[in-house]
Amino acid sequence: MGMIATNALSSTATLSSAPTVAYAAAMDHTPEDSALMLRYRDGDVGAFEILYRRHNDSLYRYLLRLCRNRDTAEDVFQEVWGKIIKARERYRPTAKFTTFLYRVAHNCFIDHLRRNQRHDRSVDIDPDTQRASNVDPDVEIDRGLARQRLESALKDLPDEQRDAFLLYEEAHLSLDEIAHVTGVKRETAKSRLRYAVNKLKTAISAQIADSLEIS
Amino acid sequence: MTKERTPTGTDGVTDPLVTETYREIATERAPASVNEALLRQANAQAGGTYSRSLLWLRPMAWAATIGLCLAIVVEVSNVPQPSAVDFEQRSLEPESNADAPQQLETAFRDDKTSHETGGQRGGDASAKLQNYVPASTDRRREYQPGNQSDGRVKSVETGEQDAAIPVTSPAVPERQSETRDIATTQRETTVDVDAFHVTDAPILDEAADMARMREGPNQEDESSTVESTKVESAAVAGQAVNTDSMSLAAASSCDAETQSEPESWLECIEELVEAGRVAEADEERQALAEAFPNFDIP
Numbered sequence: 001m002g003m004i005a006t007n008a009l010s011s012t013a014t015l016s017s018a019p020t021v022a023y024a025a026a027m028d029h030t031p032e033d034s035a036l037m038l039r040y041r042d043g044d045v046g047a048f049e050i051l052y053r054r055h056n057d058s059l060y061r062y063l064l065r066l067c068r069n070r071d072t073a074e075d076v077f078q079e080v081w082g083k084i085i086k087a088r089e090r091y092r093p094t095a096k097f098t099t100f101l102y103r104v105a106h107n108c109f110i111d112h113l114r115r116n117q118r119h120d121r122s123v124d125i126d127p128d129t130q131r132a133s134n135v136d137p138d139v140e141i142d143r144g145l146a147r148q149r150l151e152s153a154l155k156d157l158p159d160e161q162r163d164a165f166l167l168y169e170e171a172h173l174s175l176d177e178i179a180h181v182t183g184v185k186r187e188t189a190k191s192r193l194r195y196a197v198n199k200l201k202t203a204i205s206a207q208i209a210d211s212l213e214i215s
Numbered sequence: 216m217t218k219e220r221t222p223t224g225t226d227g228v229t230d231p232l233v234t235e236t237y238r239e240i241a242t243e244r245a246p247a248s249v250n251e252a253l254l255r256q257a258n259a260q261a262g263g264t265y266s267r268s269l270l271w272l273r274p275m276a277w278a279a280t281i282g283l284c285l286a287i288v289v290e291v292s293n294v295p296q297p298s299a300v301d302f303e304q305r306s307l308e309p310e311s312n313a314d315a316p317q318q319l320e321t322a323f324r325d326d327k328t329s330h331e332t333g334g335q336r337g338g339d340a341s342a343k344l345q346n347y348v349p350a351s352t353d354r355r356r357e358y359q360p361g362n363q364s365d366g367r368v369k370s371v372e373t374g375e376q377d378a379a380i381p382v383t384s385p386a387v388p389e390r391q392s393e394t395r396d397i398a399t400t401q402r403e404t405t406v407d408v409d410a411f412h413v414t415d416a417p418i419l420d421e422a423a424d425m426a427r428m429r430e431g432p433n434q435e436d437e438s439s440t441v442e443s444t445k446v447e448s449a450a451v452a453g454q455a456v457n458t459d460s461m462s463l464a465a466a467s468s469c470d471a472e473t474q475s476e477p478e479s480w481l482e483c484i485e486e487l488v489e490a491g492r493v494a495e496a497d498e499e500r501q502a503l504a505e506a507f508p509n510f511d512i513p
Binding site for chain 1: 230243252261
């Protein structure tokens, strides 16, 4: 990662800064996001709105499941975007904007954990997530149960594994990018992601096996 | 986010079932209030940046305004303020200029009248015109020439009246060149006499006033004496001019054209004898003998 994230996150805690420079050369760019950020740096507020609409929901879900509390997630969410806005003048398109964004979000979450020592373990998930569909009620019940198991398993994941999984699912980051955002080596990130996926898969598979046994 | 999964870069760690199930539960969206607040903050920050980039304009504008005001104040303070006296003079100037054509018209009218009445005041009017200066019109207007000045001017200008005046001290005829010079300076003498009256008459008036003030207002006799003194002084000046004019008249008993030829000069002498002016005839004869020694005078 270049100077951008380092400057923007100088006050925030990082897990490790070792792979930062090595990772920057291997990352691919998203010119659209970088161009929008550069336009916003030059005063184009509309460009920032496009950029915000493109990433706000995924970032919000990432923080919501990472913090496991809606109010906390909203606070961190606003803090993250506030730092992005303030860091626009120092922004240089040397890395993928998504990587930059989620690195800021990850560090803000770490800061939040350190400020509160122990974050709220209460889960406050929107009930709309249990949405209905036109599919067969039995199938819908099975999927509903699978979602509940996945949600439950996701909550039970360690923070590092959940972080790696959410970065992969919400930000669509690669292992290198996950390693860079979380500040760990690539193999560490890969291990975390593998453990997380396996646990979630086991939870879903167990629910499927139970439903098959019942049927 | 409902994008297609991109398993690249994960080394086969991910599972499609887990991903699909997670996509089904991951439907939360950021609150609209938070979105509005953040977009408002972004807009304000962008505006703040713009304002910060133009912060230098505000002190510059103030400095320019203050500098301009100081320049105007200095400029206004350097402009000379017109005093009350200047204002009065300025207000009087157009009036005096307006009187100038009127005075010229009056002078011409006087000149015309003098021509009708025998040309006595013609020289006076012409002298006034020659000496006319618009700035001193007020002083010239105050002066009104008296009868004495008219008489003196007449005695100089008109030679026919001088013939009737008895010659008290006949001038000795000099050379012809001097006679010609005197004849040519007659007009200048006329102008000078008039100028004398124009310029010195107020001085005489002032001298009389001073003498009157020195003697006191109750001594009317002495003031009348002062008046007579003033008149006498003017008369003395006039007599001086008359004396000159009489000598010129004597010298011009036989004019220059007559004296150019001995025969005509002799005829003039004979006319003087016939007129009973024997003394003048003798002097002319003597002058003729000196001028033309070879001419046989009978």
